[in-house]
Amino acid sequence: xxxxxxxxxxxxxxxxxxxxxxxFCLIFGFFIWIPTIQYTYFQKKLSHVDAVDTVVYPxxxxxxxxxxxxxxxxxxxxxxxxxxxxxxNTSENTFKLFKNKKxxxxxxxxxxxxxxxxxxxxxxxxxxxPKGVFTVKGKVTNPVWRKPDWAFAEEGLPIPSANDPSRYxxxxxxxxxxxxxxxxxxxxxxxxxFLGLAVTHGCVRLNDADLEIVYETLPLGAQVFIY
Amino acid sequence: MxxxxxxxxxxxxxxIQKTHQAAQRILSTEQVENPLNMDWNDGxxxxxxxxxxxxxxxxxxxxxxxxxxxxNLKDSIIxxxxxxxxxxxxxxxxxxxxxxxxxxxxxxxxxxxGTPASILHEYSNIPKRPIRKKKVIPGAExxxxxxxxISPAFHWEFMMDHQLKVVINxxxxxxxxxxxxxxxxxxxxxxxxxxxxxxxxxxxxYPVLFLWIKETETKALYxxxxxHAKVILRN
Numbered sequence: 001x002x003x004x005x006x007x008x009x010x011x012x013x014x015x016x017x018x019x020x021x022x023x024f025c026l027i028f029g030f031f032i033w034i035p036t037i038q039y040t041y042f043q044k045k046l047s048h049v050d051a052v053d054t055v056v057y058p059x060x061x062x063x064x065x066x067x068x069x070x071x072x073x074x075x076x077x078x079x080x081x082x083x084x085x086x087x088x089n090t091s092e093n094t095f096k097l098f099k100n101k102k103x104x105x106x107x108x109x110x111x112x113x114x115x116x117x118x119x120x121x122x123x124x125x126x127x128x129x130p131k132g133v134f135t136v137k138g139k140v141t142n143p144v145w146r147k148p149d150w151a152f153a154e155e156g157l158p159i160p161s162a163n164d165p166s167r168y169x170x171x172x173x174x175x176x177x178x179x180x181x182x183x184x185x186x187x188x189x190x191x192x193x194f195l196g197l198a199v200t201h202g203c204v205r206l207n208d209a210d211l212e213i214v215y216e217t218l219p220l221g222a223q224v225f226i227y
Numbered sequence: 228m229x230x231x232x233x234x235x236x237x238x239x240x241x242x243i244q245k246t247h248q249a250a251q252r253i254l255s256t257e258q259v260e261n262p263l264n265m266d267w268n269d270g271x272x273x274x275x276x277x278x279x280x281x282x283x284x285x286x287x288x289x290x291x292x293x294x295x296x297x298x299n300l301k302d303s304i305i306x307x308x309x310x311x312x313x314x315x316x317x318x319x320x321x322x323x324x325x326x327x328x329x330x331x332x333x334x335x336x337x338x339x340x341g342t343p344a345s346i347l348h349e350y351s352n353i354p355k356r357p358i359r360k361k362k363v364i365p366g367a368e369x370x371x372x373x374x375x376x377i378s379p380a381f382h383w384e385f386m387m388d389h390q391l392k393v394v395i396n397x398x399x400x401x402x403x404x405x406x407x408x409x410x411x412x413x414x415x416x417x418x419x420x421x422x423x424x425x426x427x428x429x430x431x432x433y434p435v436l437f438l439w440i441k442e443t444e445t446k447a448l449y450x451x452x453x454x455h456a457k458v459i460l461r462n
Binding site: 026028029030031032034035037038039041042043044045046047060061062065066068069072073075076079080081087089090091092113114115116117118119120126128131132133153154155156223225227 | 232235238239242243245246247249250251253254265269271272275276278279282283285286289292293294307309310311312314315324328330331332335356357358359360361362363364371412415416419420432434435443446447450451
């Protein structure tokens with residue numbers, strides 16, 4: 001009796017395994033094999049295109065194609081900046097400085113924190129470093145920070161008048177600053193330990209050594225690429 | 228079991244029919260160029276022609292004022308370009324299917340890849356702009372939104388207007404120089420499984436290109452691109 005029961009259990013167990021295996025194969029087939037078959041069929045279908053007897057085009061040779069390639073490459077090459085430029089990565093908070101199409105400096109920076117500041121349910125500011133291509137519009141040594149309204153709002157302080165002396169802070173932007181327009185600057189920082197993090201109000205912060213090289217390398221009108 | 232097998236077979240035939248319709252739709256579109264008078268069987272001519280298309284597309288995109296995406300399967304590079312300059316160039320560690328849509332003659336290649344495509348819709352499990360809200364009430368405590376520090380593996384997929392989909396799976400860094408090994412079959416299975424139950428258009432066919440790229444670089448690519456960005460592809 002015991003032997004019979006054991007035998008039955010073994011058979012049921014084996015059948016369960018077989019059914020489970022078949023079920024697994026079917027499910028796998030449903031989500032892997034059928035898409036693969038579809039793709040293969042699609043590619044085969046597209047590869048059989050009958051030539052259409054219409055206008056006879058001039059023969060295109062490898063030499064023609066290579067000549068066109070060279071022309072196109074030259075055109076693209078001309079579009080690359082000739083003078084120094086900088087590329088800023090706001091996702092990883094890094095920068096790369098190029099001169100004569102060669103990378104001459106790279107390092108970490110700080111960019112916009114992506115914080116949306118809301119004050120008294122009325123005013124809102126978003127601290128984001130803008131993306132795109134900009135140009136260096138101004139260069140300053142020993143820059144003075146003219147604090148915008150959000151700098152007061154963020155601290156819960158009343159916003160002073162436009163020319164109030166409390167608007168001006170000295171020594172917080174480092175030794176140099178480059179303006180890229182709309183109030184955005186590339187400047188230094190007192191908070192060197194936060195470099196590499198997205199903590200700014202939109203400007204790009206560099207450490208002192210990197211900032212000096214960037215300041216000396218980028219002339220007015222140099223391109224600043226930010227992504 | 229038999230019933231399930233029958234369902235699979237019927238679904239298989241239906242899938243093939245949808246694929247046939249998709250192929251017919253592409254073959255019936257007006258060709259961008261009709262360069263039939265070249266020896267397409269010559270590998271060098273084919274490579275040179277594809278390179279020309281790639282460069283023409285880059286030049287076309289260089290006139291735009293927004294960033295665009297370039298996927299170069301031949302050199303296994305994915306890049307963001309602006310004003311003709313490649314801002315980021317990241318390696319594509321794996322892609323499938325291998326030789327993606329490589330068996331197509333010149334007119335069909337032109338129709339598919341001859342001009343830049345636009346992203347119709349995209350999906351990702353992280354926001355493009357991860358804005359955090361901060362409220363300041365004078366005299367009261369500042370309230371700032373908490374950031375979830377545990378982030379899931381980044382996943383990004385987008386459909387282009389010439390009915391081609393790109394699914395980007397990411398690879399995390401194990402240490403400075405080593406990336407985790409990808410599980411290609413698992414990633415593809417998960418995609419098709421989710422598509423079958425969530426996507427309303429899952430029964431219409433479009434080719435899908437799977438890419439595996441380093442996670443940090445993919446996030447930079449994703450956040451750099453605007454909505455409905457232009458994409459160029461070279462196989």
